[in-house]
Amino acid sequence: MNVLEVRNLRFQYPRSKKPALNGVNLSVRRGEMVGIIGPSGSGKSTLVLTFNGVIPHSIRGDFSGEVLVRNPSTGEELRTLETPVSKLSTVVGLVLQNPESQLFNMTVEDEVAFALENLGLPREEIEERVSWALRVVGLEGKREEFPPNLSGGEKQRLGIASVLGMKTTIIVMDETTSQVDPGGKKEVENVILRLRKEGVTVIIVEHDYRFLFRNADRIVVLKDGRVFLEGTPREVARRVGELLGLGIKLPHSLILSHRLGLPPLLSPEEFQPRVTHQR
Numbered sequence: 001m002n003v004l005e006v007r008n009l010r011f012q013y014p015r016s017k018k019p020a021l022n023g024v025n026l027s028v029r030r031g032e033m034v035g036i037i038g039p040s041g042s043g044k045s046t047l048v049l050t051f052n053g054v055i056p057h058s059i060r061g062d063f064s065g066e067v068l069v070r071n072p073s074t075g076e077e078l079r080t081l082e083t084p085v086s087k088l089s090t091v092v093g094l095v096l097q098n099p100e101s102q103l104f105n106m107t108v109e110d111e112v113a114f115a116l117e118n119l120g121l122p123r124e125e126i127e128e129r130v131s132w133a134l135r136v137v138g139l140e141g142k143r144e145e146f147p148p149n150l151s152g153g154e155k156q157r158l159g160i161a162s163v164l165g166m167k168t169t170i171i172v173m174d175e176t177t178s179q180v181d182p183g184g185k186k187e188v189e190n191v192i193l194r195l196r197k198e199g200v201t202v203i204i205v206e207h208d209y210r211f212l213f214r215n216a217d218r219i220v221v222l223k224d225g226r227v228f229l230e231g232t233p234r235e236v237a238r239r240v241g242e243l244l245g246l247g248i249k250l251p252h253s254l255i256l257s258h259r260l261g262l263p264p265l266l267s268p269e270e271f272q273p274r275v276t277h278q279r
């Protein structure tokens with residue numbers, strides 16, 4: 001079942017000379033992990049802001065085509081153009097680049113509970129969801145901490161837990177790890193892998209593609225506001241020459257295998273010595 005469908009989507013910001021999205025078509029299946037990559041300015045952030053209706057409801061512009069989200073538990077199908085962001089945000093959760101901007105409660109647990117209280121859920125349900133979300137991101141031991149005191153990686157994980165608690169059908173992460181140190185990045189990546197095990201549909205915009213080429217089910221490459229290429233990481237990796245031509249930074253193993261004329265190697269672990277030593 002597709003939980004997201006984007007059809008011939010076009011969007012142009014006011015006072016901009018060219019469209020940021022220029023005919024995007026995309027479907028995402030339930031439980032899929034999809035990576036969206038592309039050169040700077042290709043429309044990645046604009047595209048994900050259309051999934052929860054921030055575009056066009058809060059950020060206005062010239063919008064045509066359609067974005068549909070489906071809630072598999074209710075069977076409900078929502079056209080973002082006709083649905084308020086408050087309703088869409090119960091189906092599509094967006095984790096932003098800068099966690100600080102999303103944290104404003106006194107304790108870690110209040111941070112996760114906050115949005116759930118606004119949904120008017122019963123206390124026991126809130127408590128259950130807070131415990132589950134903090135467990136998935138590995139912050140159950142920090143429930144009473146003051147969020148600003150957390151490390152960069154922990155803040156990002158808390159940002160993810162707040163969205164996770166909402167039990168949205170889709171979680172979108174836009175450059176979630178770009179401002180955390182390598183240790184924090186690894187922590188967030190482990191959380192993403194746990195989400196996948198939990199069957200959550202995850203859409204990730206990332207500049208560091210190593211993780212996506214190793215783990216995503218599908219990679220979508222944007223160029224000039226359109227889908228330039230999409231497929232499994234291995235399928236996309238076969239077009240490494242074109243990707244390099246777009247100025248996309250690729251994993252070293254991929255570039256190396258391309259230069260050596262080998263089939264695409266998605267990670268260094270796939271590198272098997274192909275030369276037998278003669279004695």
Ligand SMILES: Nc1ncnc2c1ncn2[C@@H]1O[C@H](COP(=O)(O)OP(=O)(O)OP(=O)(O)O)[C@@H](O)[C@H]1O
Binds near residue numbers: 044046
């Ligand atoms: N608020 C805005 N007002 C006007 N134009 C914008 C706005 N935000 C983005 N754009 C333009 O829309 C196009 C797509 O930008 P977008 O940020 O979606 O690309 P991106 O692929 O996410 O880039 P990056 O990798 O640098 O974050 C670019 O030409 C950009 O200059």
